[in-house]
Amino acid sequence: MIYRHFVFDLDGTLIDSRQDLADAANAMLATYGASPLLVADVVAMVGEGARMLVARALARAHVAADPDEALPRFLDAYNEHLTSTTTLYPGVAATLACLHQGARVSVLTNKPQRPTDAILSALGITSVVDAAIGGDTSHGRKPEPAALHALIDQSGVPAAETLMVGDSWVDVATATAAGIDACLAAYGFGYPAVDAAHRHQARWTIATVDELTRLGS
Numbered sequence: 001m002i003y004r005h006f007v008f009d010l011d012g013t014l015i016d017s018r019q020d021l022a023d024a025a026n027a028m029l030a031t032y033g034a035s036p037l038l039v040a041d042v043v044a045m046v047g048e049g050a051r052m053l054v055a056r057a058l059a060r061a062h063v064a065a066d067p068d069e070a071l072p073r074f075l076d077a078y079n080e081h082l083t084s085t086t087t088l089y090p091g092v093a094a095t096l097a098c099l100h101q102g103a104r105v106s107v108l109t110n111k112p113q114r115p116t117d118a119i120l121s122a123l124g125i126t127s128v129v130d131a132a133i134g135g136d137t138s139h140g141r142k143p144e145p146a147a148l149h150a151l152i153d154q155s156g157v158p159a160a161e162t163l164m165v166g167d168s169w170v171d172v173a174t175a176t177a178a179g180i181d182a183c184l185a186a187y188g189f190g191y192p193a194v195d196a197a198h199r200h201q202a203r204w205t206i207a208t209v210d211e212l213t214r215l216g217s
């Protein structure tokens with residue numbers, strides 16, 4: 001194995017959270033009397049943090065509310081249903097367990113810290129995740145590389161042996177900004193929107209998560 005530290009994105013990479021995110025966005029919109037959006041439309045808004053998701057949902061639903069005022073409405077709804085339908089992608093639990101035997105495993109997501117920690121716990125993977133940083137910390141959010149630098153510093157593993165794994169252009173841009181290799185998760189819901197330039201920047205692309213255990217072999 002050529003990597004000794006794997007940094008995973010969460011939504012669209014470790015977890016399929018589409019329905020719960022869409023339900024929370026629609027619950028937030030309902031508090032303004034707005035009609036629900038299609039799940040696919042909400043899914044296309046995920047990846048740059050909860051506030052961006054809320055701002056995009058308000059705009060699409062033609063609700064003239066302040067995203068900062070709507071954000072707690074979204075989070076209240078979301079925190080009630082973090083894992084109602086959300087599941088790990090096939091092979092995630094076994095792959096993390098396998099990688100964790102010989103490597104460090106981190107999570108770096110733009111989802112806020114509290115739901116991130118709660119989801120990792122509810123889905124039973126905290127024992128194979130060494131560190132997790134959400135999108136609402138002082139490090140800022142992806143594609144700012146500060147949180148990735150922090151995870152690399154904590155790990156004691158050189159950046160050259162660290163791989164960022166994610167389903168969206170944001171993850172590739174974060175890895176590039178930190179000067180580390182990126183792997184695109186083509187099974188994730190963010191992948192269809194990844195442009196050619198970011199696809200090209202990623203050193204690896206995987207169709208299933210278990211391919212990580214065989215990278216470079």
Ligand SMILES: O=C(O)COP(=O)(O)O
Nearest residue numbers: 011047048049109110111
């Ligand atoms: O945008 C979000 O809220 C989370 O997205 P991520 O886990 O793919 O970073």
Ligand SMILES: [Mg+2]
Nearest residue numbers: 009011012167
């Ligand atoms: Mg993602």
